[in-house]
Amino acid sequence: MLTDSTSMIVKISKLEVCPSVYALFAHHRDFPEIRSEGETAEQAIGELLHHLTAALDSVGSDRHRELVQRAIVDVRNALANLAEGSVRTVGESSSRSEPGNES
Structure with missing residues (x-):
C-alpha cells in the first residue's frame, strides 16, 4: 500500500470487471x-481531488464543508509530494513488481 502521510491511501488492486488487470x-x-x-x-489522486472538489457542492453543513476542504488540502499535498518523489511505501509485499517500485 502506498500512502502520503496517514491521510491518503493508494493501493494496487485487481479490477472487478477484469481480474487480470x-x-x-x-x-x-x-x-x-x-x-x-x-x-x-x-x-488516481488527481481524480480523487476532482471528486472531493465536486462534493463541496452538496455538503450539508459548515462542519462537513471544513472536513472536505481539509481533505482537499491533503490530496493536493499528496500530489505535490508525488511530484517531489517524497511518498513513502508502507506494508504489503507483493509477488509481482508494483509500478514505481522496481528494484
Missing part, C-alpha cells in the same frame, strides 16, 4: 466512500 485506487482516510482509480498514483 491491475489499477491504482485512491481514497482519503476521512472519506473512504469517495474513491478514484487510475493507471498511475498521480492519475
Whole structure:
C-alpha cells in the first residue's frame, strides 16, 4: 500500500470487471466512500481531488464543508509530494513488481 502521510491511501488492486488487470485506487482516510482509480498514483489522486472538489457542492453543513476542504488540502499535498518523489511505501509485499517500485 502506498500512502502520503496517514491521510491518503493508494493501493494496487485487481479490477472487478477484469481480474487480470491491475489499477491504482485512491481514497482519503476521512472519506473512504469517495474513491478514484487510475493507471498511475498521480492519475488516481488527481481524480480523487476532482471528486472531493465536486462534493463541496452538496455538503450539508459548515462542519462537513471544513472536513472536505481539509481533505482537499491533503490530496493536493499528496500530489505535490508525488511530484517531489517524497511518498513513502508502507506494508504489503507483493509477488509481482508494483509500478514505481522496481528494484
